[in-house]
Amino acid sequence: MIWNTNKECMSREQMRELQGKRLQKLVTYVYHNVPFYRSRMQEMDLSPDDIRTIDDIVKLPFTTKQDLRDNYPYGLQAAPPSEIVRVHASSGTTGNPTIVGYTRRDLSIWSEVMSRCLSAYGVTRDDTFSVSYGYGLFTGGLGAHYGVENLGATVIPASTGNTEKHVRLIRDLHITGIACTPSYALYLAEVVEKMGIKKEELGLRIGAFGAEPWTENMRQEIQERLGLKGYNIYGLSEIMGPGVSYECQEQHGSHINEDHFFPEIIDPETLEPLPYGKTGELVFTTLTKEGMPLLRYRTKDLTSLMDGECPCGRTNVRMTPIMGRSDDMLIIRGINVFPSQVESVILGMKEFEPQYLLVVDRVNNLDTLQVQVEVRKDFFTDDMGAMLNLKKTLSDKLKSVLSISADVKLMEPNSIVRSQGKSKRVWDKRVLV
Incomplete structure (x- = not known):
């Protein structure tokens, strides 16, 4: 089903014309x-009159997360305080949080794209x-909540925990x-299995x-264990929250709501x-x-863009899965x-x-990488030879x-701390030195 055919199936010429008008405004x-x-544009000898089509976007300055922190809390806010009806903040843990104010129209658009x-x-x-x-300052809970309500389905505000x-x-x-997050979906699957409940008893069909970030192997794992079809949803609090892009049932790239969020891909080194x-x-x-509003906000997410009409009928530009930051x-x-x-390697092996x-x-001025990975209960054994072979297979x-060697450490089942929010996958001890 397509929610807004006028905007999701617009011709490329119509979309670019709409984007140009909205960019000018x-x-x-x-x-x-x-x-x-205003200061940035004046430094670049730019005025609003220099922006006439969407192609002129490359003339504009970039915005970074540091710019948001430097202008904490409301330095980048464009609407007067009397028009701000909600405030969210990023989930970052270092420096000032990024404070984002929403007008009533912003919230309406957010519900629409969700x-x-x-x-x-x-x-x-x-x-x-x-x-x-x-639910709270993080945009995920309320963003999805109002999207479900706007569509007319029944929403259960479960949040995380319990x-x-x-x-x-x-x-x-x-x-x-x-x-939810993919890592929480896997944790949910574990709890379902521990409670002795069969996935068929749940009746879940959509995730x-x-x-x-999550991989295709992780998607298959979640789908198999929960009995649903899992779709990617992408967003970030600085831009809006969840709903910036989404997969359709073809699951071949995520459609960007580009009538509201114009995407570019740049070389992170040259900025070209x-x-x-x-x-x-x-x-x-x-x-x-x-x-x-933000001009040319650098997300730090690494991906690529796909053009061409999708078999689902949508014409919006698609983005490939985020491969990292x-x-x-x-x-x-x-x-x-x-x-x-x-x-991707770990999820491609049934033992883990x-x-x-x-x-x-x-160590001694040389970087080291250790990969700690949890062995499934059915494959964890006291047979030292079998465990060494498994370790070598994963290492290879x-x-x-x-293209580098990693020290693999096989962990007992349920020994790695589970996450009910964003998972913590990396511990870089070098930054502590």
Whole structure:
């Protein structure tokens, strides 16, 4: 089902014309209402009149997370305080949080784009949907919540925690859909199995998973253990929250709501734009946001863009799965390593649970990488020879993918701490030195 055919199936010419008009209006708006952007544009000898089409976006300055922190709390807010009806903040743990204000129109647009996402997954008014992202300053919970309500389905604001009670609610209330992080979905599956409940008793059919990178192998694991079809949802609090892009039932790239969020891919080193199909850093401009609009915001997420009409009928540009973050990328002995690469190898082996931790250290001026991974109960044994063979098999596969050697440490079942929110997959001890 397509929620908004006019916008999701618009021709490329119509979309670019709409984006150009909205960009012109946006630039004039921030120039007159945000001193930060006015100063940046004046330094570049730019005026709003210089922006006439969407192609002119490359003339505009970039915005970074540091810019938001430097202007904490409300320095980048464009709307007057009297028009801000809600405030969210990023889930970051270092420095000032990024404070994002929303006008009533912003919230209406957010509900609209979330309804597009849910419709693409096959959610209808007849579904009951559990929102298991955190409620509060994090955008996930409330963003998904109002999208479900706007679509007309029943929402269960479960949030996180008390997972056994949540499982009983899923069964007893005939909940058909769930929105949460992929790592929480796996934890939920573990609890279901420990409670002796069969996945068929739950009746789940749709999962909206996001807020952290996940692999295709992880998707298959979740789908098999919970008996649902899992879809990617993407967003970030600085831009709006969940609903910036979404998979359809084709599951071949995530459609970007580009009438509201204009995407670019840039080389993170040179900052030069990259063409469709090339992997680089994702950049967004919020074309319609009133509270805190952003020009060319550098997300640090690494992906590529796909053009062409999708078999589902939508024409919006799609983005490939996030392969990592340019600022979270590990450089180990000169090699670029992404946690998603390690995860893909681990989930491709039936002997392991999807629970792992990368420990990076520096010993005698040499970087080291240890991969701690949990062995499934059925494969964990006192047979030292069997465990050594399993360790060697994983080590060899990791080396072929990463191009560096990793010290594999096999962990007992249930020994790695579970996450009910964003998972912590990397411990880089080098930054503590």
